[in-house]
Amino acid sequence: xxxxxxxxxxxxxxxxxxxxxxxxxxxxxxxxxxxxxxxxxxxxxxxxxxxxxxxxxxxxxxxxxxxxxxxxxxxxxxxxxxxxxxxxxxxxxxxxxxxxxxxxxxxxxxxxxxxxxxxxxxxxxxxxxxxxxxxxxxxxxxxxxxxxxxxxxxxxxxxxxxxxxxxxxx
Numbered sequence: 001x002x003x004x005x006x007x008x009x010x011x012x013x014x015x016x017x018x019x020x021x022x023x024x025x026x027x028x029x030x031x032x033x034x035x036x037x038x039x040x041x042x043x044x045x046x047x048x049x050x051x052x053x054x055x056x057x058x059x060x061x062x063x064x065x066x067x068x069x070x071x072x073x074x075x076x077x078x079x080x081x082x083x084x085x086x087x088x089x090x091x092x093x094x095x096x097x098x099x100x101x102x103x104x105x106x107x108x109x110x111x112x113x114x115x116x117x118x119x120x121x122x123x124x125x126x127x128x129x130x131x132x133x134x135x136x137x138x139x140x141x142x143x144x145x146x147x148x149x150x151x152x153x154x155x156x157x158x159x160x161x162x163x164x165x166x167x168x169x170x
Contacts, residue, residue, distance in 0.1 A: 012059035019052035027160035037168045092139040
């Protein structure tokens with residue numbers, strides 16, 4: 001198993017949430033009425049957005065490796081490694097019923113660190129049915145909820161970055 005690199009999703013997600021929160025704070029201060037534009041702060045925020053975007057893409061790529069379709073040529077050793085990583089990192093949801101799944105997600109310490117209870121509940125309601133369509137698996141809903149929230153926050157912070165950039169030339 002040592003030949004398979006440790007594929008991590010949640011540490012990258014955690015760093016991404018941290019960078020987004022920092023950038024949001026910076027851009028909110030820069031966009032505050034009467035606040036003087038501070039280029040050093042703007043560039044610090046811009047760098048955080050860039051880092052968050054890179055962590056998002058890397059985490060999403062790792063999630064696809066771990067949760068995506070298994071290639072036909074995969075060895076038993078790879079399948080065993082994949083199952084161990086998924087179990088060790090607590091990536092998969094264990095429940096399938098909506099009520100039980102909601103309770104499981106609300107008890108998840110990492111999800112509560114990144115999202116409020118209301119955000120978790122709203123995301124679950126939004127993605128519960130669509131996650132069961134086609135070839136998607138309900139056990140992957142935790143990752144889907146996390147990356148959907150990250151995508152929303154990245155979009156928001158990128159819009160704020162554009163607004164902050166535009167204010168420096170007013």
